[in-house]
Amino acid sequence: MADMIVVKAVHDPEAGVWLVESSDVPGLFLEGDTLEALAEKLPGAILDLLEAGGDVEGGLDVPVELIAHASTRVRRPAAS
Numbered sequence: 001m002a003d004m005i006v007v008k009a010v011h012d013p014e015a016g017v018w019l020v021e022s023s024d025v026p027g028l029f030l031e032g033d034t035l036e037a038l039a040e041k042l043p044g045a046i047l048d049l050l051e052a053g054g055d056v057e058g059g060l061d062v063p064v065e066l067i068a069h070a071s072t073r074v075r076r077p078a079a080s
Helices: 035-052
Strands: 005-012 017-023 064-069
Touching (some): 005 035, 017 035, 035 064
Parallel strands (some): 005 064
Antiparallel strands (some): 005 017
């Protein structure tokens, strides 16, 4: 098991949700209306996937780092 689990999230402006773009945990596909909602879902979903894959023996205490990115545009009207 890794020293830290890294999860990368991205905002989908069309759907209005945050979703997992990639992670160190295979099969982790989640979304949330807010970044905080997504972050709250992570521990349970990660534990479920690790247990299903047989990757948890005894106790487990691994930090999860959530890295989020969003983009927007700045538009300035063309000069007349």
